[in-house]
Amino acid sequence: MHFRLCYPVLDVLRWNTLRKPLASIVSAGLSKFGKREGLSGRELFVEAAKEAFENCPNLDPKRDIQALIIGQMSESFEHQGHSAPAVSDWTGLLPVPAVRVEVACASSGAAIRYGVLAILSGVYDVVMVGGFEKMTSRTTAEVTEYLAMASDFPFEQWNGVTFPGLFALMATAHMHKYGTREEQLAMVAVKNHHNATLNPKAHMQKEITVEKAMQSRIVAWPLKLYDCSLISDGAACAILTKPEIARQFTDTPVHIIGSGHGSDTIGLYERSDYTYLNSTRYAAKEAFKMADIEPKDVNVAEVHDCFTIAEIIAYEDLGFCKPGEGGKLIEDGETSLDGRIPVNTSGGLKAKGHPIGATGVAQLYEIYLQLTGQAGERQIDNCNIGLSHNLGGSGATCLIHIYERG
Numbered sequence: 001m002h003f004r005l006c007y008p009v010l011d012v013l014r015w016n017t018l019r020k021p022l023a024s025i026v027s028a029g030l031s032k033f034g035k036r037e038g039l040s041g042r043e044l045f046v047e048a049a050k051e052a053f054e055n056c057p058n059l060d061p062k063r064d065i066q067a068l069i070i071g072q073m074s075e076s077f078e079h080q081g082h083s084a085p086a087v088s089d090w091t092g093l094l095p096v097p098a099v100r101v102e103v104a105c106a107s108s109g110a111a112i113r114y115g116v117l118a119i120l121s122g123v124y125d126v127v128m129v130g131g132f133e134k135m136t137s138r139t140t141a142e143v144t145e146y147l148a149m150a151s152d153f154p155f156e157q158w159n160g161v162t163f164p165g166l167f168a169l170m171a172t173a174h175m176h177k178y179g180t181r182e183e184q185l186a187m188v189a190v191k192n193h194h195n196a197t198l199n200p201k202a203h204m205q206k207e208i209t210v211e212k213a214m215q216s217r218i219v220a221w222p223l224k225l226y227d228c229s230l231i232s233d234g235a236a237c238a239i240l241t242k243p244e245i246a247r248q249f250t251d252t253p254v255h256i257i258g259s260g261h262g263s264d265t266i267g268l269y270e271r272s273d274y275t276y277l278n279s280t281r282y283a284a285k286e287a288f289k290m291a292d293i294e295p296k297d298v299n300v301a302e303v304h305d306c307f308t309i310a311e312i313i314a315y316e317d318l319g320f321c322k323p324g325e326g327g328k329l330i331e332d333g334e335t336s337l338d339g340r341i342p343v344n345t346s347g348g349l350k351a352k353g354h355p356i357g358a359t360g361v362a363q364l365y366e367i368y369l370q371l372t373g374q375a376g377e378r379q380i381d382n383c384n385i386g387l388s389h390n391l392g393g394s395g396a397t398c399l400i401h402i403y404e405r406g
Contacts (some may be wrong), residue, residue, distance in 0.1 A: 024243045028368045030201055031047040049091045049128075059126075071131030108359060148162050163306070174312070182214060184327035185213075185227055187330045196347025238361055262279035266396045363389075370386055
């Protein structure tokens with residue numbers, strides 16, 4: 001008995017070597033990131049949804065949106081599970097089906113992936129994807145504990161290892177193997193802080209210098225305060241459609257032309273090499289093959305800089321440079337706004353903020369702005385192809401999406 005015909009979506013994802021859109025983005029929205037006192041996660045999602053709806057007047061949300069997929073990492077921050085129908089209710093989408101997906105910090109990156117799959121399946125024509133997290137009402141110790149739940153419990157959490165510690169291990173391994181320097185980590189922070197000053201929705205709109213970053217207090221050597229992303233509140237959303245109907249809703253659709261999803265061991269200690277992430281390499285290979293492009297074709301990228309070393313490793317895993325050359329790439333200015341491959345034009349997780357469940361779709365939002373010419377002072381010229389890279393945990397999950405201007 002043959003089952004191949006039962007899985008048309010997988011066939012499209014594996015064998016689509018022509019650059020055909022998988023799905024199209026017709027609108028997107030983002031809440032202001034930061035310490036949003038007095039607002040719940042669902043209210044932040046409504047803020048993002050309001051922008052998406054207002055920017056797409058041809059869309060009737062109640063009539064056109066057929067499903068809602070959201071990413072959220074943890075019930076612990078607000079002591080609230082079952083968040084998908086709550087968000088659907090407050091957004092005015094009931095009774096459409098709503099579901100939450102969770103793969104730690106990559107939760108809304110997964111929401112994009114499964115929104116694309118829902119469109120490709122033919123079951124839905126229009127799907128809303130998004131994510132949110134309300135984090136700042138908890139103490140730093142509580143946030144650290146909740147985030148640590150995305151690491152291995154018996155061998156990492158139980159022994160007191162936190163995510164700054166895990167990424168510090170990656171940083172020291174990279175420094176030992178390739179000669180990467182602390183100053184190069186600081187350069188990532190300086191670049192992303194500068195970009196955030198041009199982003200009115202960023203959490204920290206504050207310039208810093210390499211000297212200031214280097215002199216900040218050590219969190220887990222070699223990572224210092226300015227090497228670490230922010231604890232933030234925020235939400236993001238996007239509206240996906242079948243490519244053939246996208247222009248019913250907008251004259252400027254952005255097409256998703258590649259989607260990759262990779263996994264690795266949840267425990268960092270189980271991996272043979274800490275200087276790269278297998279999940280990123282796998283997801284990148286899948287996404288680039290599907291999009292029928294190469295890394296050199298990407299004009300702008302949002303990568304998961306939860307810590308500065310993560311951005312440098314992402315440069316290498318995504319093929320923007322050879323292994324070991326990520327430090328040189330940032331030092332040479334290649335990833336700055338006027339560089340060869342601008343990275344984290346939004347300010348990244350480092351300065352825009354990292355409300356965990358919102359991050360993947362927030363990355364999509366920035367690429368959407370860039371490809372539609374709406375990024376203001378941080379707009380990249382001649383921007384046609386974009387990429388988003390969203391990690392979960394210490395790299396046990398990676399979601400990559402590639403976008404093309406319609």
